[in-house]
Amino acid sequence: MTETRPLWNERIERMPADEMRDLQLARLKRQVAYNYERSPYYRARMDAAGIAPGGVGSFEDFARVPIMDKAEHRRVQEESLERHGTPYALLACAPPEEIVRISATSGTTGIPTLYTLTAHDVAVVNEMHARKYWRAGIRPGHVMIQALSLSMFTGGLPLSEGIIHMGACVVPVGIEGGTRRVLEYARLTRAHALIATPSFGQYLIEQCPEAGAGDARALGLRWFFCAGEPGGGNPGVRRALADGFGARVFDHTGGGHAFHGISCDEPPEEYKGMHFVSEDHCLLELVDPHTRAPIAIAEGAVGEMVFTFLDWRGGPFMRYALGDLIQVWTRPCACGMPGMRFKIVGRTDDMLIVKGVNVYPEAIRNVLAAFMPRVTGSFRIVLARPGPKVDPPLRLRAEHGADTRAGDLPALEADLMARFRAELRVAPAIEWHAPGSLPRDAHKTKLILVEPQGKEA
Numbered sequence: 001m002t003e004t005r006p007l008w009n010e011r012i013e014r015m016p017a018d019e020m021r022d023l024q025l026a027r028l029k030r031q032v033a034y035n036y037e038r039s040p041y042y043r044a045r046m047d048a049a050g051i052a053p054g055g056v057g058s059f060e061d062f063a064r065v066p067i068m069d070k071a072e073h074r075r076v077q078e079e080s081l082e083r084h085g086t087p088y089a090l091l092a093c094a095p096p097e098e099i100v101r102i103s104a105t106s107g108t109t110g111i112p113t114l115y116t117l118t119a120h121d122v123a124v125v126n127e128m129h130a131r132k133y134w135r136a137g138i139r140p141g142h143v144m145i146q147a148l149s150l151s152m153f154t155g156g157l158p159l160s161e162g163i164i165h166m167g168a169c170v171v172p173v174g175i176e177g178g179t180r181r182v183l184e185y186a187r188l189t190r191a192h193a194l195i196a197t198p199s200f201g202q203y204l205i206e207q208c209p210e211a212g213a214g215d216a217r218a219l220g221l222r223w224f225f226c227a228g229e230p231g232g233g234n235p236g237v238r239r240a241l242a243d244g245f246g247a248r249v250f251d252h253t254g255g256g257h258a259f260h261g262i263s264c265d266e267p268p269e270e271y272k273g274m275h276f277v278s279e280d281h282c283l284l285e286l287v288d289p290h291t292r293a294p295i296a297i298a299e300g301a302v303g304e305m306v307f308t309f310l311d312w313r314g315g316p317f318m319r320y321a322l323g324d325l326i327q328v329w330t331r332p333c334a335c336g337m338p339g340m341r342f343k344i345v346g347r348t349d350d351m352l353i354v355k356g357v358n359v360y361p362e363a364i365r366n367v368l369a370a371f372m373p374r375v376t377g378s379f380r381i382v383l384a385r386p387g388p389k390v391d392p393p394l395r396l397r398a399e400h401g402a403d404t405r406a407g408d409l410p411a412l413e414a415d416l417m418a419r420f421r422a423e424l425r426v427a428p429a430i431e432w433h434a435p436g437s438l439p440r441d442a443h444k445t446k447l448i449l450v451e452p453q454g455k456e457a
């Protein structure tokens with residue numbers, strides 16, 4: 001194994017698109033037949049939809065398989081517990097004696113939905129972590145502090161195991177260790193890389209002097225890997241982390257399952273999304289979140305992500321929708337790394353429909369961000385009643401920049417409107433506010449406000 005090669009798995013990661021589609025289709029046919037034969041749940045679902053296991057010969061045939069979401073997953077899990085005494089009897093395809101790991105999504109609401117893995121599946125997940133970190137330049141000899149939740153959620157143990165698999169060194173402190181321990185171990189082990197949520201990263205930069213650790217740059221970290229929250233794609237957040245730690249910043253996703261990606265090695269402001277690194281093990285589809293009609297995967301397309309694990313033996317997900325909206329880019333990336341890219345633009349729960357056009361708060365944020373410092377970037381969407389349908393115009397409350405005078409507003413608004421029309425096909429009504437006047441929330445700011453007419457603040 002030469003350590004100078006740029007990709008962990010050159011053959012698969014640089015596979016030409018046609019060849020990859022063929023590999024996906026071959027694996028898909030085998031997976032569908034396997035799921036039908038081994039999972040009572042999938043068998044019943046395909047029978048009800050009139051799909052025979054041998055009847056899936058193309059991606060179009062496969063698109064007739066009904067989509068499954070988290071609520072449905074929870075229901076199957078409950079039924080499985082009641083009828084069979086295990087949570088995965090109906091969905092998992094491997095017998096219990098082959099299941100070696102159960103992890104869960106990190107969602108904080110409702111009953112956790114479980115991922116079940118065999119030793120084969122664990123090896124697949126390890127391979128995906130290796131592909132991501134290798135692209136970022138991590139090699140054996142590098143020490144990585146794991147400061148995400150170490151609990152059973154998908155980032156914890158699966159991610160740590162993946163690092164061990166690729167031959168680098170993991171220090172699994174976990175966010176459970178708190179600020180002091182993370183800083184202590186980063187110094188003690190002379191760590192090269194830190195993996196954490198972007199908000200925890202920013203908090204560490206602030207806390208470093210108070211914890212007697214001096215400037216965060218003195219830690220000597222060369223990489224900061226963001227995970228667990230959307231901030232890793234935000235140029236301002238990326239810049240703050242890069243400057244605060246004096247490190248290269250990467251955004252990455254993928255825990256204990258088959259959907260993985262990592263951003264390019266580019267300046268913090270030039271976020272181009274994450275390169276999809278697990279195409280051979282995960283079939284990605286886009287659908288309209290409202291109608292569930294398919295959306296072609298093409299440059300710039302936005303839709304709800306639906307994925308299917310290929311070559312998975314434990315609890316394979318088949319046409320599974322987690323409720324994430326993504327945007328994709330299929331043209332080759334300027335960074336030179338292979339693979340289509342995607343960016344998580346929001347949750348389907350946040351989608352609004354204005355005159356038949358789907359609008360996402362995250363997309364509005366991106367348009368406004370392009371006009372900084374003429375605006376601060378802070379904004380709210382104000383609805384007269386809960387969405388997704390909105391009576392036009394879409395009302396926005398936005399802060400103008402500190403140096404923007406009242407006389408500059410008409411020109412600013414005209415420029416913004418041209419951009420909104422071109423990129424989002426909406427023409428919002430903007431109500432201007434002074435910089436800093438919209439409340440800031442340390443955690444997740446609610447971007448959508450529902451204020452019945454006549455009760456305006």
Ligand SMILES: [Zn+2]
Pocket residue numbers: 263264265272275333334335336337
């Ligand atoms: Zn790239």
